[in-house]
Amino acid sequence: MINTITKEEALKRLKRIEGQIKGIQKMVDQERYCIDIINQITAVHNALDSVALKVMKRHIETCVSDAIKSTDGKAKIAELMDTVEHFIK
Amino acid sequence: MINTITKEEALKRLKRIEGQIKGIQKMVDQERYCIDIINQITAVHNALDSVALKVMKRHIETCVSDAIKSTDGKAKIAELMDTVEHFIK
Amino acid sequence: MINTITKEEALKRLKRIEGQIKGIQKMVDQERYCIDIINQITAVHNALDSVALKVMKRHIETCVSDAIKSTDGKAKIAELMDTVEHFIK
């Protein structure tokens, strides 16, 4: 479960990402240089990775850890690995 | 240079991505299941890739092609490859 | 710690990857079509991802799980997340 610090941090970053997406829309609308547009998309990519990694870390520290303590956690670990696999493709 | 079709298509996709980002903000705010949040981020990732690839294709068809026709295009190709390298990391 | 099944499976896959790398060397040496070479590199990429994900899963099921059970596992989780971050870049 997301805690207060991760939540505030994630929301702040997602707000910034929303602003970056709007910025890219403006760049496309103004027919700015393609390379600059792609570099901006790369920046959003990296910003999204950061959010995903923070949420994933928090998930392992809470849900996955709880499952490991109460049972062996195998189902939660399998679910996590499916998500990581999906994420890296 | 982005042409009218690529532009409209890219703007439509970027609007949808903006909506997805707002959806993720809501998921974080409502403390939804971490795995669902990460999977949504993966979806935005893939959507951004699509936009970047479309812009890149258009860039090669226009700017890079023009440079190749008028000179050897080496500078434009080097710039493109730097962008691809940056993008895949 | 890697167990017998993961180990045999990983070694089998790594042997196949070694063969694929040798195949790419031959393709380069024979000056085969660039696109075919890149597609072969993509195939090795995906094969390596599979091995890394299997090892990572096993690591969470053993080392990380043990650390979570005996303490809170925070150090092991932080180490894992650094590795994931490094891996996806």
Add this chain to the structure above:
Amino acid sequence: MINTITKEEALKRLKRIEGQIKGIQKMVDQERYCIDIINQITAVHNALDSVALKVMKRHIETCVSDAIKSTDGKAKIAELMDTVEHFIK
């Protein structure tokens, strides 16, 4: 088409990658720490990316450029973009 410099460079890097793969096999066989194995896989990943980017650059400088000069190059650009898309997934 791969030229002599790209070819020698690529072959040298692929030889090094083959050595790294053999090193990972040894690590797995010796049941070394999972995190170290994954980090080695990440290193091979990055080395493969470098080879792919070099081959791709060379491909654009030769085959794609020739196609752009003689016709519009649209088929070669489409083929290139499919390869990039496949590569980044």
